[in-house]
Amino acid sequence: MTAEAQPLPNRTLLKLVAAAGLILLVSIVVPSLIGTYQLQLVIYGLIAAIAALGFNLLLGYTGLLSFGHSAYFGVGAYSVAFVVAHLGPHSIEFYLLVGIPIVAITSALFGYICVRHTRIFFGILTLAISQVLYSLALSLYWVTGGSDGLRVPRPALLLGLLDFSGPHGFQLFIRSYYYYVLGVFVVCVVLMWVIVHSPFGKALQGIRDNEVRARFLGLRIRRFRWISFLVSGTFTGVAGILWVPLNGLTTPDVLYWTFSGEIVFMALLGGFRNYTGPIVGGLVFTYLKTYAVASTEYWQLLLGVVLVTLVLVLPTGIVGAISRAGQRLVRRNAVK
Amino acid sequence: MAILAIQILNSLLYASVLFLIAAGLSLIFGVMRIVNLAHGSLYAVGAYVTAWLAGRGIALGVPLGWLFLLLPLGALSVALIGIVIEPLLLRPFYRRAEEYQLLVTFGLLQILEDLMRLLWGGTPLSADTLIDALPILRIGGLFYPAYNLFVIAIGIVAAVILWAAIYHTKFGVMLRATSQDRRMASALGLNVGLVYVVAFGIGCFMAGLGGAIVVPTQAAVLGMGVDALVIAFVVVVIGGLGSLKGALVGAIVVSFVRTAGIQFFPELELAALYLIAALVLLVRPTGLFGTA
Numbered sequence: 001m002t003a004e005a006q007p008l009p010n011r012t013l014l015k016l017v018a019a020a021g022l023i024l025l026v027s028i029v030v031p032s033l034i035g036t037y038q039l040q041l042v043i044y045g046l047i048a049a050i051a052a053l054g055f056n057l058l059l060g061y062t063g064l065l066s067f068g069h070s071a072y073f074g075v076g077a078y079s080v081a082f083v084v085a086h087l088g089p090h091s092i093e094f095y096l097l098v099g100i101p102i103v104a105i106t107s108a109l110f111g112y113i114c115v116r117h118t119r120i121f122f123g124i125l126t127l128a129i130s131q132v133l134y135s136l137a138l139s140l141y142w143v144t145g146g147s148d149g150l151r152v153p154r155p156a157l158l159l160g161l162l163d164f165s166g167p168h169g170f171q172l173f174i175r176s177y178y179y180y181v182l183g184v185f186v187v188c189v190v191l192m193w194v195i196v197h198s199p200f201g202k203a204l205q206g207i208r209d210n211e212v213r214a215r216f217l218g219l220r221i222r223r224f225r226w227i228s229f230l231v232s233g234t235f236t237g238v239a240g241i242l243w244v245p246l247n248g249l250t251t252p253d254v255l256y257w258t259f260s261g262e263i264v265f266m267a268l269l270g271g272f273r274n275y276t277g278p279i280v281g282g283l284v285f286t287y288l289k290t291y292a293v294a295s296t297e298y299w300q301l302l303l304g305v306v307l308v309t310l311v312l313v314l315p316t317g318i319v320g321a322i323s324r325a326g327q328r329l330v331r332r333n334a335v336k
Numbered sequence: 337m338a339i340l341a342i343q344i345l346n347s348l349l350y351a352s353v354l355f356l357i358a359a360g361l362s363l364i365f366g367v368m369r370i371v372n373l374a375h376g377s378l379y380a381v382g383a384y385v386t387a388w389l390a391g392r393g394i395a396l397g398v399p400l401g402w403l404f405l406l407l408p409l410g411a412l413s414v415a416l417i418g419i420v421i422e423p424l425l426l427r428p429f430y431r432r433a434e435e436y437q438l439l440v441t442f443g444l445l446q447i448l449e450d451l452m453r454l455l456w457g458g459t460p461l462s463a464d465t466l467i468d469a470l471p472i473l474r475i476g477g478l479f480y481p482a483y484n485l486f487v488i489a490i491g492i493v494a495a496v497i498l499w500a501a502i503y504h505t506k507f508g509v510m511l512r513a514t515s516q517d518r519r520m521a522s523a524l525g526l527n528v529g530l531v532y533v534v535a536f537g538i539g540c541f542m543a544g545l546g547g548a549i550v551v552p553t554q555a556a557v558l559g560m561g562v563d564a565l566v567i568a569f570v571v572v573v574i575g576g577l578g579s580l581k582g583a584l585v586g587a588i589v590v591s592f593v594r595t596a597g598i599q600f601f602p603e604l605e606l607a608a609l610y611l612i613a614a615l616v617l618l619v620r621p622t623g624l625f626g627t628a
Contacts, residue, residue: 065435113614117621120371120434120577124569128613131566135606257566261373261442268439298454304446311440312428 049282052266054235060272062228063208068126072233074255076240081150090155099241107233115225134255149251271317338476351591352491356546358571359583360539366578367515367535373441376565377448382547383556386410390463400469407548414544422536462555570613576623
């Protein structure tokens with residue numbers, strides 16, 4: 001936090017770029033090292049990371065805990081499903097083109113209502129509004145397919161250049177889709193980095209830390225929160241858009257409020273006070289949940305225990321704990 | 337006409353169960369400033385324990401009338417869980433940010449939901465023999481179980497007792513003092529820790545009682561707690577979080593809207609409820625009777 005407050009010194013920036021380059025290099029060679037199933041998991045993880053990254057603009061940087069982010073993920077997923085059913089072209093670019101405006105409009109609308117409140121009421125209001133969508137998705141079955149949901153076939157990538165209808169289509173799709181999602185993920189990470197380090201992002205953090213002082217400085221608090229909500233919801237919506245072709249199906253479950261709880265869980269697991277926290281959290285949570293579901297029927301119990309222990313013992317999350325341990329190490333070396 | 341009467345009775349039945357859940361939620365928030373996301377699951381635990389005990393009781397050949405004693409037993413068991421949870425899990429969080437309190441209760445919700453599945457399995461647990469223990473009434477040519485009237489009566493009695501306890505006893509004064517200013521109450525020599533445990537216990541007892549009295553009319557199923565929590569939120573948002581009167585009015589409003597919704601616009605019934613809640617929050621942020 002303190003390092004980010006000042007303009008980054010050249011050496012730190014260099015280190016940062018080097019680390020990012022290394023991670024990127026590893027992620028590019030990953031598909032040739034692991035099988036299709038594992039790769040699929042990584043894609044799910046990246047998508048969860050995008051969702052949590054968007055969510056954290058609200059929690060970590062604006063200080064608003066939304067318990068209804070499933071709504072934007074679900075709106076993204078359902079808008080893709082509607083596009084498939086009614087408009088035709090099975091192309092992921094087309095999904096994004098149609099889906100992002102829908103998600104942005106939805107978040108703008110819901111955000112306008114929700115940012116009138118803060119703290120606990122904000123949480124309850126976001127939850128209530130997301131439940132409106134859930135109950136509509138469940139009961140308007142002639143539009144949404146009810147609890148059966150809507151099917152979404154494998155789309156073509158890169159404006160139809162890559163088509164996956166032939167034999168071995170699935171493996172090929174997963175492999176190409178990995179790179180596609182990775183690309184979108186990198187764009188999202190860079191974009192969010194720019195946002196939180198821009199004057200706008202600084203203003204959000206100022207509002208989070210001291211609302212009264214921010215108001216005295218002349219900041220229009222509600223508008224800042226509203227835009228933050230809009231950006232946050234849109235990022236999470238993009239995650240929903242990317243998720244649905246991979247999953248092949250969207251059901252009302254992605255709109256239910258416990259899924260919002262999972263997004264909160266991801267941010268906390270990684271650490272919502274760090275920029276990279278939600279990214280790590282999204283990836284780790286995906287693995288945690290997959291293995292918990294595979295190894296025991298009572299995976300929810302396991303996740304609950306992890307969550308409670310985490311909040312009790314490790315409130316700064318994985319990244320927070322690592323960075324603190326790192327700082328301690330540096331300080332010890334400096335003393336020597 | 338008879339149908340209308342029965343629909344009104346059904347609404348009141350639903351209202352009294354909702355009131356029990358929402359009043360517990362509201363009481364806990366009012367005193368401890370914690371929104372307990374696991375509250376619905378505690379209600380479900382009450383339902384499961386009662387249904388399970390009733391099943392045992394019938395197997396052992398306990399006379400039907402005696403089975404009614406199981407209702408407070410189911411509620412008490414939930415209160416016991418609450419008394420264990422509060423010092424163990426919630427107490428470390430009073431001084432920390434609200435986010436952590438929400439998360440810890442969300443974790444608790446996940447744990448409780450799966451524990452119920454572990455203990456009682458996926459098949460619904462029913463206790464409808466309790467309905468048979470009371471006569472079936474005839475209202476204008478239609479049949480209506482007297483048990484439903486019993487539930488409504490319990491709701492009314494619980495509301496009166498709670499109101500009397502909060503506004504006309506010494507403990508009620510302590511409760512309200514702690515709710516208004518925890519540090520001042522502590523400085524004046526109140527044992528705030530004890531007040532918190534008791535308040536949380538009472539809140540859990542009410543949730544458990546709601547579950548216990550509802551289970552004969554509808555079986556205990558997985559997920560009933562998670563659904564109930566969201567409806568209870570609607571109730572407290574309409575009535576005002578932390579207000580007893582609000583919980584009562586909210587429960588009545590929600591149950592009548594729901595009954596009418598199922599009758600006239602079944603697809604939009606739930607959506608209508610959430611929309612009402614959102615509207616109330618917009619117009620009166622603290623709900624109809626809230627002060628928080």
